[in-house]
Amino acid sequence: VYPVGNYTFGSKPPKFEKDSSVTQRLERLKEKYAREGLRRSVEAVLVVHEHGHPHVLVLQMGASFFKLPGGRLRPGEDEAEGMLRKLHSLLAPPAENMRPDWRVSDLLGTWWRPNFENMMYPYCPAHVARPKEVKRLFLIALPERCYLSVPKNMRLVAVPLFELYDNISRYGPVISSIPALLSRF
Amino acid sequence: VYPVGNYTFGSKPPKFEKDSSVTQRLERLKEKYAREGLRRSVEAVLVVHEHGHPHVLVLQMGASFFKLPGGRLRPGEDEAEGMLRKLHSLLAPPAENMRPDWRVSDLLGTWWRPNFENMMYPYCPAHVARPKEVKRLFLIALPERCYLSVPKNMRLVAVPLFELYDNISRYGPVISSIPALLSRF
Ligand SMILES: [Zn+2]
Ligand SMILES: [Zn+2]
Ligand SMILES: [Zn+2]
Ligand SMILES: [Zn+2]
Numbered sequence: 001v002y003p004v005g006n007y008t009f010g011s012k013p014p015k016f017e018k019d020s021s022v023t024q025r026l027e028r029l030k031e032k033y034a035r036e037g038l039r040r041s042v043e044a045v046l047v048v049h050e051h052g053h054p055h056v057l058v059l060q061m062g063a064s065f066f067k068l069p070g071g072r073l074r075p076g077e078d079e080a081e082g083m084l085r086k087l088h089s090l091l092a093p094p095a096e097n098m099r100p101d102w103r104v105s106d107l108l109g110t111w112w113r114p115n116f117e118n119m120m121y122p123y124c125p126a127h128v129a130r131p132k133e134v135k136r137l138f139l140i141a142l143p144e145r146c147y148l149s150v151p152k153n154m155r156l157v158a159v160p161l162f163e164l165y166d167n168i169s170r171y172g173p174v175i176s177s178i179p180a181l182l183s184r185f
Numbered sequence: 186v187y188p189v190g191n192y193t194f195g196s197k198p199p200k201f202e203k204d205s206s207v208t209q210r211l212e213r214l215k216e217k218y219a220r221e222g223l224r225r226s227v228e229a230v231l232v233v234h235e236h237g238h239p240h241v242l243v244l245q246m247g248a249s250f251f252k253l254p255g256g257r258l259r260p261g262e263d264e265a266e267g268m269l270r271k272l273h274s275l276l277a278p279p280a281e282n283m284r285p286d287w288r289v290s291d292l293l294g295t296w297w298r299p300n301f302e303n304m305m306y307p308y309c310p311a312h313v314a315r316p317k318e319v320k321r322l323f324l325i326a327l328p329e330r331c332y333l334s335v336p337k338n339m340r341l342v343a344v345p346l347f348e349l350y351d352n353i354s355r356y357g358p359v360i361s362s363i364p365a366l367l368s369r370f
Binding site: 051052053054106107108109110111121122123125126160161162165166168173177179180181182183184 | 236237238239291292293294295296306307308310311345346347350351353358362364365366367368369
């Protein structure tokens, strides 16, 4: 883990979410599920040091929507490959030769969406034979130095662990669990 | 992970907590800290299947106090050795030759107590140079079958993940984080 000052942050054209509301997102999940079955997603936990303490890089959209870099895998796509594809698309500079040499490291946790609803759980609830989405969080090893380009409609914020911890109301259950998930390292 | 029905549960003489209140416990921590410095503790996460779903074995004392099997390491004691010593003392049948062949498996997480206070965090808070306690949670691999003896003043309860999850008010922050900590397996 390297100091945040090792990284150079730039911006690139905006990347809009495919859905503009939760309802719309769940509707699209439902349609896709009918065609493709279980959605597989991956999300990246990128850790940097700021004044010596670990911070997690989180994408912020608007005042209060936070997400980890990541997204949906294509049918049959390998998890690590899909993770890198999503990282490139969201955070790499547009020039191919400036792509950060990030590495997919440890699996941190797995979250399940049992229904076409917002709630996810870190287990597949009993007697749910057909969960709708499974999302895996991976720790990403950042190179010692690199360039990162953030879509203009997002901010990349470095959030300290104490701010994430036990803060479901602001960050949701997945992101606020990251301090516990990282505590084994 | 094996079905809970594989295990035979008996009882043995009561094992009382050294402290009868939180205040007393923190007072003793303070005294010990003055002599020995940072307290190191270990706690065991034992997983069994009940009607096919994972449950965590938790010790219950009275109506509403829950703890994981574990405790304080001796100065200089190895973590895995200390974990086994605590498991034997709390859950093994009195006869030496009936000791379960449990194995200390993965480190699940680390919790820190920055002050002589009840709160622990899954990170050492910034600028806390002298934390008072560090507690590590280990996943324990139970043998396929064995005998377990529970002190008469405690109950050993198998709690399903959905009951622990997001239930800080009943189980506290450490035990209620176990579903997320186990979700990488
Ligand atoms: Zn900071
Ligand atoms: Zn600082
Ligand atoms: Zn049950
Ligand atoms: Zn069942």
